Amino acid sequence: MPRLAAFCGAVVIGAAIYCLIYNMLAGYQETLWNALRWPIVNLVPFIIALEHARRCTRWTQRSIFIGIAITASLLLDFAIGDGESVAFELTRRLPTLGLSYALLLIGDARFAAAPAPARLSDAMTLPVPAEMVDQVRAAQNYVELHIGDRVITHRATMAQMERALPQDSFVRIHRSRIIRRDRIAKIGCGTVILNCGTELGVGARYRAHLN
Template identity: 35%
Template sequence: MTGLLERIFLRPLPSLQIVQIAVGLTVVTAAYCLAYTAFSGNMATLQEAFFWPIFNILPWFLCFEFGKRIAGWPRRLTAILMVLVGMAALDSLVANPLSLPAGDLLFQMTRRIPGAALVGALFVLTEIAKHYALGKGPASGALVEPDDLPLVASQILWVSAAGNYVELHGPEKPVLHRAPISAVERKLADQGFVRIHRSVLVSRRAVEKVVNDLVILKCGQQFKVGNRYRSALA
């Protein structure tokens, strides 16, 4: 899988990049609206031109980006439904500030079904991209080039060293990331992760209990604590 596809479908974008893309989408779409309406002979106002992408495009972009940060289809479908209903309700209230007509709300929801379907299709492509990477990458993991971690901290339960790589373990299949475990430890130092072995890093929120020198995670995974890491775990 190319780095570009990984960034689009697998990696959550940094906050600054999300803002840059959102601004770019808004400006480009607004310019298109102005040009299109000008040629049609009924030119839109500047406010109308910017209103359309803000209410019809940006929410779906943010929904897809949020979906990359959560695992499981129920949560993703819930996010799509919430965005669809929220956008429809907001659009209806803007058109009718004193009321929320059921018929108009239903219409607004219906016309946003294509956008919801597109985001759902992108999530499907995300899963396909993951499986493609899992088939191509070594050690049956999705191979991701060095830089930012391909998963956010809340998605990671534990990290295990794998030669020149680390395996990031979450609710789904492990993601293979090209970086030493010491570098990943530094990145996650302020995210509640603790080193319990020279080759294992765990999230404190994923720990069920500690029995003697054994760490038991909520998912059932168990690790033996290395002698030099006992104090850090305590």
């Protein structure tokens, strides 16, 4: 969050300086408030939304964040008293809307095209000791490390996590899930039941791993 706030601040200051210089060279007089207002209203909500949306696994979830950004941008615009009709302001934000989805698609494509790195040590890959992890779930460009009631989001692939976690303590049961062996209470036909009572499906290609 501090890094995101710092980035937003840098974008606002950079865009404001650009606006001031551009208008000065064009012969127009621009106030510092107007120069700051434009990036705060039109850029910051989308930057924050993209940071959260890129961590989501579903496009419906991503669209919710983008929709919140549009709503926040409109409310800020009208609160300041500079907005025109809602239809006009929505139309004016269509390029930003398209750019937001394009950036998410580019991020997905770059992650999918990236070659799997060589085997990494636990210290380089895991943000917490392996013995603290109950299970790992895939989350688009990230993985979710489940530690009791806590969930830590970490940028890695499931293949990386499978290599990094001790194979005698963890087993991959699905392309999107790795669990601790000692959390398994019962192995069924295509499922496993954890000590907490949760039943999880086992992918066909991973069933032999449970033996």
